[in-house]
């Protein structure tokens with residue numbers, strides 16, 4: 579593999595808990611290739627969100643290293659981490675997180691404005707066209723369907739030309755048809771060179787990725803390249819069952 583765009587080594591993350599520390603990530607090593615679409619799955623509480631947040635510079639791990647395109651996040655102070663989040667990564671959330679008072683165009687341009695950078699109307703229009711909403715630029719979120727809102731959110735994530743787009747349950751709030759549209763879009767983006775890391779509970783969503791990483795109890799326990807939804811569902815059933823029997827012991 580060429581130099582990975584994301585390189586994680588010996589990552590551990592603990593939270594304080596009443597009965598001692600909660601080990602959310604125990605020892606995670608991970609290389610993510612540029613232009614790849616990676617899905618992260620695992621039972622509830624297995625550490626998916628923690629891994630996504632650490633990798634995106636939203637949260638400091640307890641120990642271990644994270645390199646984004648060769649830059650070690652460990653040495654960065656909060657201001658530098660905020661700049662890295664604004665410029666080098668994009669986010670897509672289950673709940674869209676669009677500002678209701680702003681048009682689609684203004685929502686897409688928001689990351690540039692927050693970073694005091696100039697906007698280029700032609701680029702915004704091109705991005706909205708790329709996500710299939712070229713004629714919806716003046717619409718506000720309440721005038722858009724769930725799938726359209728999420729496609730605006732994808733365009734917003736792309737406006738800074740990020741190294742990686744992190745998507746946390748991007749189809750969790752969508753009906754099946756809208757979810758498929760968003761997933762097809764993400765697949766197309768990855769085919770055109772965009773690196774995407776997506777946390778999902780949905781085996782069908784995971785089947786759009788190049789590979790699925792399975793977490794259990796804070797560790798990577800399996801990896802499935804070129805996944806089918808059936809294969810993913812089968813592996814998840816085994817992991818959920820063993821997580822449940824561990825809790826009941």
Ligand SMILES: Nc1ncnc2c1ncn2[C@@H]1O[C@H](COP(=O)(O)OP(=O)(O)OP(=O)(O)O)[C@@H](O)[C@H]1O
Nearest residue numbers: 593594600602620621622623624625626627628629
């Ligand atoms: N802020 C926190 N304080 C204490 N414990 C936390 C905190 N955030 C997460 N945890 C714990 O860390 C572990 C991993 O949580 P995380 O949210 O990363 O899992 P997840 O796989 O994303 O779960 P889900 O699928 O339910 O969203 C869980 O045991 C969780 O209870």
